[in-house]
Amino acid sequence: MNLRELVSALNDFASPALAESWDNVGLLVEPSPPHTVNTLFLTNDLTEEVMEEAVQKKADLVLSYHPPIFTPLKRVTWKTWKERLVVRALENRIGIYSPHTAYDAIPHGVNNWLTKGLGTCTSAPLHPSTAPSSPAEGTHRVEFCADAEHLDSVLSKIKDIPEISCLTTLPARVEGEEQTRVSLNCSQKALLEVVALLSQNSLLYHKTEILLLQKPLLPHTGMGRLCTLSEPVSLSDIIERIKGHLQLPHVRVALGAGRTLESPVKKAALCAGSGSSVLKGTEADLYLTGEMSHHDVLEAVANGISVILCEHSNTERGFLSELRDALAVHLQDKINIIVSEKDRDPLQVA
Secondary structure (H helix, E strand, O other): OEHHHHHHHHHHHOOHHHOOOOOOOEEEEOOOOOOEOOEEEEEOOOOHHHHHHHHHOOOOEEEEOOOOOOOOOOOOOOOOHHHHHHHHHHHOOOEEEEOOHHHHHOOOOHHHHHHHHHOOEEEEEEEEEEOOOOOOOOOEEEEEEEOHHHHHHHHHHHOOOOOEEEEEEEEEEEOOEEEEEEEEEEOHHHHHHHHHHHOOOHHHHOOOEEEEOOOOEEEEEEEEEEEEEEEEEEHHHHHHHHHHHHOOOOOEEEOOOOOOOOOEEEEEEEEEEEOHHHHOOOOOOEEEEEEOOHHHHHHHHHOOOEEEEOOHHHHOOOHHHHHHHHHHHHOOOOOEEEEOOOOOOOOOOO
16 A cells, blocks of 8 residues: 555544544654555564564555654764664665554554453443534624614624634624624634624623533543443452453552452453543552552542553553554555564563
């Protein structure tokens, strides 16, 4: 496949618009076009060892779940390992694409895969995603009625305000009088100017309605998951299930206040990777994530919530095999898709 055709297909699989605003997703390194992709190489983290593997396996595009370029690079030299990744990629005509939190949000993504370690359960996003393109413009809608005496003057001034869109006028009858109903969309900044303008005329101001334009929620899409098990299971059994699902010999466990390993778990909140900000404040019997700060663990425990920590990338990497199969279907088996054998969590128990 042509690289640009493949990137478009990857974006259809998980829209970059679903990623968190702080994230750096999409095509990060692009060899000079035209660039044909025969082999797509999947990894959780793109390290130098993994890059060497990609070169040896003649990859044309690396899909790295974590973006190897996150903070801006001021130069591309051989001095630092992340700069060397870019140099090696371009020298070997390998593109780099990263989906990161877009894959966290989608219904068929990382967090959905992680829920399978709990056993039979229903799940819903902790922080649902909103439709990225609806409404198309503005954060607020302002509607008011004006008579012929004031209409032209008000419209003239409104049109001078930046960030105004969807301005429409319709005939209206208000209290038996023929007037014009004005409707417009505007940004938060423009709203202040519109309100200031209308407040200069008490008749206009008292006939003004301001609506917050809320984007519709996307079903089964968003950050984190709150899982309700089909029947309560002891914490010790959940631990063994998670270890089996993630293929880990050990996990770290903090018992919630008043809880034991035999305490039942009915509701579990989870977040792949680093879950503190996503899980915080959620009522559950258990928090499952890769890593949390010491103080966030203490907070959870004090609230009677047990915590299972599996190390950051251990809650993500196993998804790659499922991703390989899903992308093969999505891309209609047009390219070869392989999963890194060198990618691993940097931490181990000594």
